[in-house]
Amino acid sequence: MKRYWKVGDLARLTGLTVRTLRFYDQIGLFAPSGQTESGHRLYDEADLSRLQQILSLKELGLSLEEIKSALNDGQFSPLEIVNLQIARIKEQIKLQQSLLDQLQHVSKSMQGKEPPAVEDFTELLQAMKKSHEKLVVERRTSWEHRLDGLGAFLAGEEE
Structure with a gap:
């Protein structure tokens, strides 16, 4: 049924x-x-x-x-869409795992008697930057794509 x-x-x-x-x-x-x-x-x-x-x-x-x-238009099959989503999530996990690893390393250093090395903080900052940059690039690409579509639409109206 x-x-x-x-x-x-x-x-x-x-x-x-x-x-x-x-x-x-x-x-x-x-x-x-x-x-x-x-x-x-x-x-x-x-x-x-x-x-x-x-x-x-x-x-x-x-x-x-x-x-x-x-x-x-059938540009994507359901399987292709799922695979695209899987690839995107894997990339996000990879970035987040790198950031987590760096945070855990700094945390362990802070718990010990020795303060974290400057390199620990710079690597942490780099991991944070990568994570942030990925998000910014995705948003910028999305906006550029939308603006291109708007430009094409407006150009089509002017003809």
Whole structure:
């Protein structure tokens, strides 16, 4: 038997708001598979898979319009999206692990009788900088991508 969720149930299940789900439907990004006789949206398991893809691509920095285009054009398979997300998380873990290792090293030095060496603090600062720079680069890339899209849109209107 096929399972269906109403919009409120799906919102509770995913942590999204009903408003967000309705907005996604309104812009044609995420439509329900069906409706009840009274007009309530009904989502099935295939819809959950699409929502996971949407949220993964959004997390990777794509705009909603880019996500819609990518999914509708088949630019990414569901497996590719999951693999992209895995790669991104592995990179984040690597950066955070490096920072954690450095913090633990400095902590151990501070607990001993000898104060941490200058090199310990400089390495810690470098690990912190790398972690911060990665976040800044991701945000900058996302904004540049959005501005490029806006520029292309505006250029298209002027023609």
